[in-house]
Amino acid sequence: MCAEVRTDVNMKPYREALALPGLRSLLLVAVLARVPLTATGVTLTFYVVEDLGRGYGAAGLVGAAITVGAAIGGPLLGRLVDRRGLRPVLVLTAVAEAVFWSTAPMLPYPLLLPAAFLAxxxxxxxFSVIRQSIAAMVPVERRRPAYALDSMSVELSFMVGPALATASVTAISARTTLYLVGAGIVAAGVGLWLLNPPVRGAGEPVATRRRVPRREWLTPRLLAVLAVSTACTLVLGGTDVAVIAVLRESGEVGWTGVVLAMWAVASLVGGFAYGAVRRSFSPLALMAALSLCTIPVGLxxxxxxxxxxxxxxxxxLCAPTIAATSDAVSRLAPPEARGEAMGLHGSAITVGIAVGAPLAGAVIDAHAPLWGFAVTGAIGVVVALLVLPVELRHRRTAAILTAGPPEPALTPVP
Structure with missing residues (x-):
């Protein structure tokens, strides 16, 4: 009986969130739409190495070109969503994706690099549109479980996408898989266009050409959240590489899939627990805990x-940290600039992954695999310490505003 009551209490935040109109369909489309996107890196690596006969360094450059392009384009596309609405941006990007993935298998390597950057x-x-839509559809007090569900759906996509791409390359070919991945991405764009989720809440202003000055919303606290987002994914990117290095050194590289799957399952469980609790957790505290827990993994x-x-x-702590940063950005950005803010959040996450993996690789090459965990985790701790004054200043300000102005002193009546 007690266990029954406990389960009901834990599931209540999710039931309340999923009861909101449109959220179930949005999360379902999010899972399916992200699968081909998570398969791009593996597919391009196989194609450059096997079909073009280049090395892994050359394949990494193609991935870096896409990453740098996405980091630059994310905020610009977000601003376009803010000013023009969602559907025009989906048409533009779906057409661009169709052009790239249909022509990429025919491009020589020197042309593939600039094409990857443009793509x-x-x-x-x-990723950013789903998070922006959640902010528009879900009241502030229910966003924690909604963003937890979103983070868990990202984990599921990353568990399925690369595995499907690897199976397709093995069974068919890397060149054909490029076409399949491109078709999947275009289909995701079409599905999202048909769903047309809101990017503004019911009581929020509709898309307008009026531009809100960045100085009004790109505050030190929002910059701190973006720094936390980057540090979080830097630690995750470094962990990914360090796991492979440790298992390779011990001759157990065949267990890599099992270890990474266990890591993802732990993230799913943590994300579920984060969304089920009523208490709010600071993104800074979660990222600091994630970094501290990562440092000793190699030992x-x-x-x-x-x-x-x-x-x-x-x-x-992976999914809870990403969910907490998404929630924080949605609260700190005004509706008129939420698309650009979510684009910046996506760029921060992308940059963290792009830096974390090669950084850990360089440290591992110079020292040992266990230092890949230690160094990236330590960087996360350093970022947390640098951001801490901003968080403390915010809390002091919030406490003063909550307490209100001091009562006027009573003067004796003469």
């Missing part, structure tokens, strides 16, 4: 099952 700058903004031993156990605490 990244006009990439379908699924857990080189056996795959010890690595699985060592990754559980850090893994359980």
């Amino acid at each position: 990244g700058s006009l990439a379908l903004p699924i 857990g031993g080189s056996h795959w099952w010890l690595l699985c156990l060592a990754l559980i605490p850090a893994g359980a």
